[in-house]
Amino acid sequence: MEKKHLCAALLLWAITCSALPASSGDLLRIGLKKHRLDVNSIKAARVAKLQDRYGKHVNGIEKKSSDSDIDIVPLKNYLDAQYYGEIGIGSPPQKFKVIFDTGSSNLWVPSSKCYFSIACWIHSKYKASKSSTYTRDGESCSIRYGTGSISGHFSMDNVQVGDLVVKDQVFIEATREPSITFIVAKFDGILGLGFQEISVGNTTPVWYNMVGQGLVKESVFSFWFNRDANAKEGGELVFGGVDPKHFKGNHTYVPLTQKGYWQFNMGDFLIGNTSTGYCAGGCAAIVDSGTSLLAGPTTIVTQINHAIGAEGIVSMECKTIVSQYGEMIWDLLVSGVRPDQVCSQAGLCFVDGAQHVSSNIRTVVERETEGSSVGEAPLCTACEMAVVWMQNQLKQAGTKEKVLEYVNQLCEKIPSPMGESTIDCNSISSMPDISFTIKDKAFVLTPEQYILKTGEGVATICVSGFAALDVPPPRGPLWILGDVFMGPYHTVFDYGKSQVGFAEAA
Numbered sequence: 001m002e003k004k005h006l007c008a009a010l011l012l013w014a015i016t017c018s019a020l021p022a023s024s025g026d027l028l029r030i031g032l033k034k035h036r037l038d039v040n041s042i043k044a045a046r047v048a049k050l051q052d053r054y055g056k057h058v059n060g061i062e063k064k065s066s067d068s069d070i071d072i073v074p075l076k077n078y079l080d081a082q083y084y085g086e087i088g089i090g091s092p093p094q095k096f097k098v099i100f101d102t103g104s105s106n107l108w109v110p111s112s113k114c115y116f117s118i119a120c121w122i123h124s125k126y127k128a129s130k131s132s133t134y135t136r137d138g139e140s141c142s143i144r145y146g147t148g149s150i151s152g153h154f155s156m157d158n159v160q161v162g163d164l165v166v167k168d169q170v171f172i173e174a175t176r177e178p179s180i181t182f183i184v185a186k187f188d189g190i191l192g193l194g195f196q197e198i199s200v201g202n203t204t205p206v207w208y209n210m211v212g213q214g215l216v217k218e219s220v221f222s223f224w225f226n227r228d229a230n231a232k233e234g235g236e237l238v239f240g241g242v243d244p245k246h247f248k249g250n251h252t253y254v255p256l257t258q259k260g261y262w263q264f265n266m267g268d269f270l271i272g273n274t275s276t277g278y279c280a281g282g283c284a285a286i287v288d289s290g291t292s293l294l295a296g297p298t299t300i301v302t303q304i305n306h307a308i309g310a311e312g313i314v315s316m317e318c319k320t321i322v323s324q325y326g327e328m329i330w331d332l333l334v335s336g337v338r339p340d341q342v343c344s345q346a347g348l349c350f351v352d353g354a355q356h357v358s359s360n361i362r363t364v365v366e367r368e369t370e371g372s373s374v375g376e377a378p379l380c381t382a383c384e385m386a387v388v389w390m391q392n393q394l395k396q397a398g399t400k401e402k403v404l405e406y407v408n409q410l411c412e413k414i415p416s417p418m419g420e421s422t423i424d425c426n427s428i429s430s431m432p433d434i435s436f437t438i439k440d441k442a443f444v445l446t447p448e449q450y451i452l453k454t455g456e457g458v459a460t461i462c463v464s465g466f467a468a469l470d471v472p473p474p475r476g477p478l479w480i481l482g483d484v485f486m487g488p489y490h491t492v493f494d495y496g497k498s499q500v501g502f503a504e505a506a
Contacts, residue, residue: 107205112126266283434450
């Protein structure tokens with residue numbers, strides 16, 4: 001009988017241990033199952049705001065620096081697509097897996113009072129009654145993302161990030177998470193690292209309070225992403241400074257042009273060694289750790305698709321422009337008509353007062369820019385893209401026939417709304433480098449860096465790391481530099497000097 005009891009106890013002990021993560025101060029020792037991205041997941045992600053895509057969770061928080069003024073939060077890499085860390089809220093800390101997102105500014109986690117959303121049932125929930133430092137606020141609020149929306153109310157409590165404890169932090173208890181995005185997500189919530197200017201309710205972001213409460217030596221934080229999907233260490237987010245082991249050489253710093261997002265001016269964009277001509281006069285760019293891919297204007301992403309052999313959709317509007325108006329557009333450009341006036345003179349776009357009006361096709365961007373007229377004039381939008389393509393070919397002394405043929409080919413490479421930009425994996429070695437010009441310096445991405453692979457062996461699928469995002473002036477054209485860019489380039493967010501810096505990642 002005693003042997004039976006002993007065996008039963010040993011069996012129960014083994015089951016219990018197998019169900020729990022390894023208890024160790026070293027995050028790298030946590031055993032995690034490997035999940036593979038599938039095509040359907042990729043499609044769903046592309047429809048999300050700025051193509052957000054997140055992944056495998058991290059258990060445990062640790063500090064790896066001997067400098068008490070620098071705090072490090074380890075991150076877990078999920079197939080080069082998603083990075084997570086862990087925080088604690090309350091006293092004692094209640095643990096949550098969050099995305100550290102430089103593209104938003106609020107902190108939110110599911111509430112124990114979230115009763116009717118499936119997403120809340122399968123994620124960690126904040127229990128105010130379990131925290132001795134909780135302070136009630138109660139004001140209602142909501143946040144809308146391209147991926148969905150959450151709503152709830154503000155609360156106040158202490159927030160632990162690494163070994164730092166931010167006191168009296170206002171955050172959102174989400175009581176509704178209706179979107180399917182949050183159901184399938186591996187994360188519990190989001191911790192925004194953007195500016196207070198875009199904070200819902202004008203609440204003070206966690207990062208502001210870290211600086212204000214003297215928890216960090218320098219008002220700087222930095223991201224290092226490990227792009228090796230097989231590595232145990234997914235990367236690190238360093239608060240209060242930078243780790244020299246994370247980068248090579250010196251950082252190139254560029255000043256911020258607009259607070260809210262971490263936004264700056266970017267120069268020309270090149271495919272191989274050839275300028276696309278679209279950003280030669282400058283484009284706005286945002287560094288966003290919450291976006292997995294690189295999102296940019298449809299006009300440019302279409303050219304990238306053509307150069308790398310990515311599949312797109314056949315745009316009948318685009319082909320109509322080429323067949324019926326192609327020669328007219330060519331003649332207008334050759335005669336010296338300003339490119340931004342060609343489509344109106346062709347009768348395809350119209351002028352509203354002093355402002356040129358177009359539909360500005362947007363496939364995945366959040367519908368937050370007022371005044372745009374999405375989908376109202378597809379021929380106008382197709383004309384505008386054709387003008388950019390033709391103008392660029394004119395600079396290269398292309399003949400009319402060859403240019404019209406090229407533009408017609410581009411009409412077959414326009415990214416679809418679902419973003420199925422799949423690639424032949426065998427052709428990666430022959431694809432061109434892609435370069436972003438930042439402060440007159442070229443930041444090059446190789447095909448191995450901008451192509452994402454999923455699956456193994458014959459089931460391997462390759463997907464373009466570029467997605468379409470159209471934001472009309474004056475806010476756009478706009479590039480979103482997500483994790484595909486931040487992986488090869490260590491990124492410093494210098495809050496004190498209002499600048500961002502990039503250096504080759506180690």
